[in-house]
Amino acid sequence: MKTTWQSDTGKIERIIVKTAVAAFQNEQTIGQQWAALNYPSAPDFTIAKRESEAFIALLQSLGIEVLTMPANEPLTLDSIYVRDTAIVCDNGVILCNMGKPARGDEPAAMRRALEQWNIPVCGAICGAGRIEGGDVAWVDERTLAVARGYRTNDEGIRQLRALLGDCIDELIVVPLPHFRGPSDVFHLMSIFSPVDKDLALVFSKLMPIPFREALLGRGIELIEVAEEEYDTLGCNALAVAPRVLVMSEGNPKTKARLEAAGVTVHEYRGNEISVKGEGGPTCLTRPLRRSLSR
Known part of the structure; x- marks a missing residue:
């Protein structure tokens, strides 16, 4: 087995x-923040706590070591979506610079946690550069896709390319459509979730044609999310191993399409922690080391 940080489909270690509890804190905090953060309604704290505990238990049952962020950081509800704060490569972690102003303090909190865990930080996006981890996905070990949208700008992409150095052979820039505008949560992983080295879950209706063609040109089969399941996070699925996914309940058509392609799907209940904040299992997690079969 080979281990790498440069994969979104290898077996997560x-x-x-x-x-x-750490992100939402209490009902009062939820009441103060949810509307300003563009949530459609306030998450129920008690149910969110239960959903979160079950989600973590599911990851652990799949043999994954789970590191939990400290609870003493005064951040917003959005801080539950830890993927957005960091990008990983074989040199370590690259900290993001958030495109959503209310989330600006999250990368510093991630840095403090990484220092406690002795996980190396090899760089950070700074200044006018903006990038969020949900806009970044590994196509293969040497190819990284990065969306250019409202959360990630050209300067952020330029800095990321420089920080990655010889870790990559190719960086594919994926221009995103306006769709629902700057206030919406719309990342690359809203329309593209890698499932295996030759399989991906996609929502082609919002996918730029050159990127879709690039995936097909690499021999990657595309499974289409059912259109009516896009808003219930049907396209936001976390590959915990090749062709083994974790996804939110409520997407039966997409689940059936995945299973027909030989994919094992583990579901979790995520109405409060995922659907209301528009952040599925990829958003809720920042995978680090993965193992690959040679």
């Missing part, structure tokens, strides 16, 4: 999460 170690992952970072933040519990609902």
Whole structure:
């Protein structure tokens, strides 16, 4: 077996999460923040706590070491979506610079946690550069896809390319459509979730044609998310191993399409921690080391 940080489909060995208790804190905090953060309604704290605990238990049952973010950081509800704060490569972690202003303090909190865990930080996006981890996905070990949208700008992409250095052979820039505008949560992983080295879950209706063609040109088979399941996070699925996914309940058509392609799907209940904040299992986690079969 080979281990790498440069994969979104290898078997996850170690992952970072933040519990609902740590992110949401209490009902009062939820009441103060949910509307300003563009949530459609306030998450129920008691149910969110239960969903979060079950989600973490599911990851652990799949043999994954789970690192949990500290609870003492005064951040927003959005801090539960830890993927957005960091990008990983074989040199270590690259900290993001958030495109959503309310989330600006999250990368510093991630840095402090990484220092406690002795996980190396090899760089950070700074200044005018903006990038969020949900806009970044490994196509293969040497190819990284990065969306250019409202959360990630050209300067952020330029800095990321420089920080990655010889870790990559190719960086594919994926221009995102306007869709629902700057206030919406719309990342690359809203329309593209790698499942295996030759399989991906996609929502082609919002996918730029050159990127879709690039995936097909690499021999990657595309499974289409059912259109009516896009808003219930049907396209946001976490590969915990090749052709083994974790996804939110409520997407039966997409699940059936995945299973027909030989994919094992593990579901979790995520109405409060995922659907209301528009962040599925990829958003809730920052995978670190993965193992690959040679």
